[in-house]
Amino acid sequence: MRIVVPIKQVPETRSVKMDEKTGTVIRDGVESIVNPLDLYSIEAALILKERFGGEIIAISMGPPQAATALKEALAMGIDQAILVSDRAFAGSDTWGTAYVLGEAIKTIGDYDLIICGERATDGDTGQVGPEVAAHLKLPVTTYVNGVNDWTDGALTVTRLVEHGEEKVSMQLPGVLTVVKEVSDPRLPTLDGKIRARETIMPILSFDDLKLDLKLIGLKGSPTRVVKIFRPKVTRECEIHTAEDEAGVALSVERLYNFLQEREVV
Amino acid sequence: MSDVWILSEQFNGQLETVAFELLKRAAVLAEKKKSRLCAVQIGAELPESELNRLIECGADVVFAVEAPELKDFNPEPYAACLVDLIEQYQPEIIIAAATTTGRTVMPYAAMSAHAGLTADCTELDIEADTGLLLQTRPAIGGNIMATIKTPECRPQMATVRPHSGRPAVPQSGRSGELIRIKPNATRLKSQTKVIGFEAATDELLLQDAEKVVIVGRGIKRAENLPLIYELCDALGAALGATRDVVDRGWLSYPHQVGLSGKTINPKLCVSIGVSGAIQQLAGMQTADNIIAINTDPEAQIFKVADIGIVGDLFEVIPALIEKIKNGELSC
Incomplete structure (x- = not known):
């Protein structure tokens, strides 16, 4: 089974700070990591390779330093990595990103499966996986939590939906987006790290992919961010301090009265 | 058009x-x-x-x-x-x-x-x-x-x-x-086909519950959950959790409330040891009534709560459970 795993390098969002005065994001000194949810797609691909044999190719669109994320995928056991990088791609929204990634994946040739993480923790849209599938005119199965069989060219998977778990059969080639339940990601190995260091990583640019300039970057992206602001919160909170026994008793008294006033007990 | x-x-x-x-x-x-x-x-x-x-x-x-x-x-x-x-x-x-x-x-x-x-x-x-x-x-x-x-x-x-x-x-x-x-x-025409379905049970409870208790990292460890379950029982509430709690494996993903979990809109939301990061608030801030219990008086959660207790949850919750139980007895 030949598997493509698109991954994204993201800022460690929990450490992102805001400049309170300007309302902008302070990116300096923020660590870049492999999108945590992509570790599950890497793991799913590794499990499939262990069962069915084959090859896994990780691909990432991003600035040159996104190569670090691909090296980590290699260290986990991925066979090859491709970086898709060009200044012309900057500013692409999910549509533009899916177009570039889709065209880059076409250069890989025959493959059976594309496995994406559910979403990236920075953009948090979860759109690129299904959009890549649409661009490549492939079937997609989302929210996959388990991969069962691969027989007669069809992959059987389970997916988590609102009302339960659906069992789906998908004729390959196709695209999966996987959720955390699919399996716990393994750690990079020492051997893997050495191999990652030695692996030559091709870089695909705008010229290599012969893309339509009108469809990429800010210009090719349907959506525009027009305003960024700090969310305001509006409730008037009645605060009680429970620092000693009396404070606890008073606070609990007040809480209970509140529950009664609002008719919830 | x-x-x-x-x-x-x-x-x-x-x-x-x-x-x-x-x-x-x-x-x-x-x-x-x-x-x-x-x-x-x-x-x-x-x-x-x-x-x-x-x-x-x-x-x-x-x-x-x-x-x-x-x-x-x-x-x-x-x-x-x-x-x-x-x-x-x-x-x-x-x-x-x-x-x-x-x-x-x-x-x-x-x-x-x-x-x-x-x-x-x-x-x-x-x-x-x-x-x-x-x-x-x-x-x-x-x-x-x-x-x-x-x-x-x-x-x-x-x-x-x-x-x-x-x-x-x-x-x-x-x-x-x-x-x-x-x-x-x-x-x-399609290359995919649904070939089976298994209905979920407890996961629906949280989303449609009238009352929900949400726990954050402030509960410190999974061993403290029985106290929270006791509160849930007393209130008749479903249990939700922040991503921090789920990532630590204290509760499973179906419990997760927030941007990367479920959005809930209950009549009562009691948040315990929840800091109130925006991605957490996104999952619950439209609740009709919000109670927050947290040791940190600066916690963001107090900005969306109707009533907030700055205090140790291990002191406040047992007292609250007792109060609710006694209240029911006197009714």
Whole structure:
């Protein structure tokens, strides 16, 4: 089974700070990591390779330093990595990103499966996986939590939906987006790290992919961010301090009265 | 046409509540744009009485795209049918739910239609001078809010979280047009097929619960959960958790409330040891009544709470449990 795993390098969002005065994001000194949810797609691909044999190719669109994320995928056991990088791609929204990634994946040739993480923790849209599938005119199965069989060219998977778990059969080639339940990601190995260091990583640019300039970057992206602001919160909170026994008793008294006033007990 | 559309959803032949939540949100947009509000329902054939509920809740037109092959959600044919409808009727705006269905069919269709799509909007509005859809959503892990526009590409597409607003109230006798559409067989072809289904049990409890207790990292360890369960029992509340708690393995993912988990809209939300990061608040801040218990007086959670206790949860909660139990006895 030949598997493509698109991954994204993201800022460690929990450490992102805001400049309170300007309302902008302070990116300096923020660590870049492999999108945590992509570790599950890497793991799913590794499990499939262990069962069915084959090859896994990780691909990432991003600035040159996104190569670090691909090296980590290699260290986990991925066979090859491709970086898709060009200044012309900057500013692409999910549509533009899916177009570039889709065209880059076409250069890989025959493959059976594309496995994406559910979403990236920075953009948090979860759109690129299904959009890549649409661009490549492939079937997609989302929210996959388990991969069962691969027989007669069809992959059987389970997916988590609102009302339960659906069992789906998908004729390959196709695209999966996987959720955390699919399996716990393994750690990079020492051997893997050495191999990652030695692996030559091709870089695909705008010229290599012969893309339509009108469809990429800010210009090719349907959506525009027009305003960024700090969310305001509006409730008037009645605060009680429970620092000693009396404070606890008073606070609990007040809480209970509140529950009664609002008719919830 | 400058119509505003919502994408309805059904399960087992019944329309989902989220369709009516979407109608309520979209009615405001249609009103501002002075345009029609239309509902698209893709699936197996539904009785007129069921589809009529969409009209009673605000839809001027219902497009029911029906075929036996569409009984289960299937991304390729659903997207193909939606794209066909878009091409034929050229809507200005399409709003769908950020459910597993909406989050799959919307990007698939948006890619094919070269439309703009914004995920997980918490607020939607119409810009006064341009008539464009203003889509506001949390960004960068919920640290900021971003307002997004789609200046040129059409339609302007967006998803909103289920349970992030109340459903529209039906007005009996409201009239509208029902258009049933039989899709062409070539549009129903698919490489995927649903071959089984197992219904969930406890996961539904949280989303539809009237009262919810949410725990954060402040509970310190999984061994402290029995105390929380005791509070849940006393209140008759379901248990939710922040991503921190789920990532630590103290509770499973179905319990997760927040941007990357469930959105809840209960009558009462008691948050315990929850810091109140924006991505957590996004999952629960529309609750009718919010109680916060936290040791840190500066915690963000107090800004969205109605009543806040700054104190040690291991002192406050046992006392509260006792109080509730005694209260019930005296009733």
